[in-house]
Amino acid sequence: MSELFQHRARKRFGQNFLHDAGVIHKILRAIAAKEGQHLLEIGPGQGALTEGLVDSGAKLDVIELDLDLIPQLKWRFGLKPNFSLHQGDAMKFDFSSLVATPEDKLRVVGNLPYNISTPLIFHLLDHASLIQDMHFMLQKEVVERLAAEPGNGDWGRLSIMVQYFCRVDYLFTVGPGAFNPPPKVESAIVRLVPYAEPPHPAKDHRVLERIVREAFNQRRKTLRNTLRTLMSVEDIEAAGVDPTLRPEQLSVADFVSLANRYSETHPEAEQGPSA
Missing domain, CATH: 1.10.8.100 (rRNA adenine dimethylase, C-terminal domain)
Structure with missing residues (x-):
């Protein structure tokens, strides 16, 4: 398959492809996807996590922006009955189009490029009522800001606004060697769980x-x-x-x-x- 689909990571898409089998297994274990659930993977890339998500038996929608990755994803997963591929920009995607009933909640997964991670998280929070939870691979410093506490130097606008809407769990750190090409910074996995009702509701x-x-x-x-x-x-x-x-x-x-x-x-x- 690697001979059929040679793809060089693109800087403009912020691509760093996950390849470490141990890290992939650890992430999949943290997500613990099950049959009957509805998963949404943003930026599946070369499918490192996609394979395990599909094999869980859960319904899986994926959104990929890079047109050059579409044939590889179709070749690997296109015949799976629980797999649906959407080519497009997650920042402009109508997530409500994926949800058939109010009971159908999305479990969102993504290895997010640094340059879009914060705006994309806020975009998803605009659709928090559709989402059960989110598991993201982000730059470690972003996860530290998401999970920060008052009085900490990382505590700021991102921490407050995300924690207003969600419970934040810093799960574990991932070193640069888990990616190809290796980034210059450490990454981390975070779990965001939207509250049914914020613990401290704002009037607006x-x-x-x-x-x-x-x-x-x-x-x-x-x-x-x-x-x-x-x-x-x-x-x-x-x-x-x-x-x-x-x-x-x-x-x-x-x-x-x-x-x-x-x-x-x-x-x-x-x-x-x-x-």
């Missing part, structure tokens, strides 16, 4: 995004300074938050409290763009 999550964005635009300054164009010191205090704290010291619940106070005092305020 767009307001939460705006508050968090403003707060971290100048992360070394205190809230009284970084939020001064949006909230007075009195409003920050009314939300139960100390205005002398820096944004990295606040929990998700603290930011939700600030956002809800803003929503109460600005009921008709025009919201900024989504994160």
Whole structure:
């Protein structure tokens, strides 16, 4: 098969193909796909994970952007009755088209290129009601930010907004040698599980995004300074938050409290763009 389909990883697609059998098995074990489930693999590449996902018996949809990889994927998996291939850009894909009933939840899997990982995660979170869980291979520093806690230097906008919607589990680290070509950084596997209801619900999550964005635009300054164009010191205090704290010291619940106070005092305020 390798002679039939020679493919060089493309830098513009951020391609680093997973080839380490031990790592592949560890990822598949973490996903633990079962017959009757509905999987969505984003960027299957040369099919390193796809084979195990198909063999689980679960229904598997895959989205691949690189046209040159389509023939190889079709050749390997095209005759499998539980396999469906979609050529296209996951950032523009209508995930709801894959779900037949409200009970049909997607389990999303992907080895995501660094350059699209954050926007793609936010795009998927816009469809969180369709998703049971997500398992991603990402750059290690991104996973550290996703799984960070308040007071940690990695704690920021990405941590807060993803943890607002999801439980985040840092599963394990993957070294560069597991890929071809080997990247210059370490990678890690993360599991994101969307909440049926956020533990700390915001009146409007767009307001939460705006508050968090403003707060971290100048992360070394205190809230009284970084939020001064949006909230007075009195409003920050009314939300139960100390205005002398820096944004990295606040929990998700603290930011939700600030956002809800803003929503109460600005009921008709025009919201900024989504994160």
